[in-house]
Amino acid sequence: MTRPIPTVDLRLPDAEAAAAVDAACREAGFFYVTGHDVAPALTQATFDAMAAFFAAAPDFKERYHIRHSHPHQRGYVPLYEEHLGEDAARDCKESFDLGVDRAPDHPDVVAGKPFAAPNVWPDLDGFRETVEAYHAAMIALGDRLVRLTAIGLGLDADYFDEAMSDPVANLRLLHYPARSRPDDMTGCGAHTDYGFLTVLAQDDVGGLEIEGDGGAWIYIPPVEGGFVVNLGDLLTRWTAGLYRARRHRVTGMSDRARYSIPYFLDPNVDAMIETVPTCRHLPGADAEPVSAGAFLQSRFDDTFSYREKAPAPLASEGPEPYVAPQ
DSSP states (O other): OOOSSOEEETTSOHHHHHHHHHHHHHHTSEEEEESOSOOHHHHHHHHHHHHHHHTSOHHHHHTTBGGGGTTSOOEEEOTTOBOOSSSSOOBSOEEEEEOSBOOTTSHHHHTTOTTOBOOOOOSOTTHHHHHHHHHHHHHHHHHHHHHHHHHHTTSOTTTTTTTTSSOEEEEEEEEEOOOOSOOOSBSEEEEOBOSSEEEEEEOTTOOEEEEOTTSOEEEOOOOTTOEEEEEBHHHHHHTTTSSOOOOEEEOOOOSSOEEEEEEEEEOOTTOEEOOOGGGTTSTTTTOOOEEHHHHHHHHHHHHBGGGGSOOOOOOTTSOOOOOOOO
């Protein structure tokens, strides 16, 4: 089968896998990864767990609304409360977001550090255990991809280790409802991702498209047992544009619901992003360094419509809201 983007087999030795990552990043900004260590049974169990959550009653899901954890991006986002595209359309999807789980007394939580917070866990049997296991598997896979990226750029394998030592490692569980009427809604508007890279699991419904160099949209089908990886804006800045984040979207109409799981691997919030040594000869290499945390927060604040509303009170039986210390 001809694939529209390159494939990187992680069973290759590091030097060969890194060369394949480098070529894919230069040419496409998207690639499949196969030969990884994430068990297919774990991925399927995660899809099953998230489907159970999204099938729950609206008032149950509302208990876990993401506004209760702002600005830390934990919890449920209902339909039409996210806006990733450049037009006025809201995204026709709902999500459940989590990150690295911090205890309430963790120093970063006590200090109110951005994106440092306890996760929100719905009261569903097996949900937490399954999703935590999948998140841990993504963290391990992301670590390998970061090191391969460094090698591919001609840097030491540990070049990014300091900036990625305590990353904003967010997982999103996404549900796109079935639609049986003409497609006048956007599943997910055209956008680039914000950070270092994203690892995406798709179900067999598909729907992901990337923007080609001529502006045409290219369908990226699911590959059994594989993930889709794409680059983020901060990696574009790190490489002075050598590696370019590519716009992508989810459109189309299906009589089946679609589920996907993007894992967003972003740098430490206090990391300063400046051009890596092997890219300093490129145009744009003299761009001002940018704080990863400030950049990420500005992008999140532009995306979610719940930021335009006053927080609603929690249901009495729901979890206590997390409030960052002042």
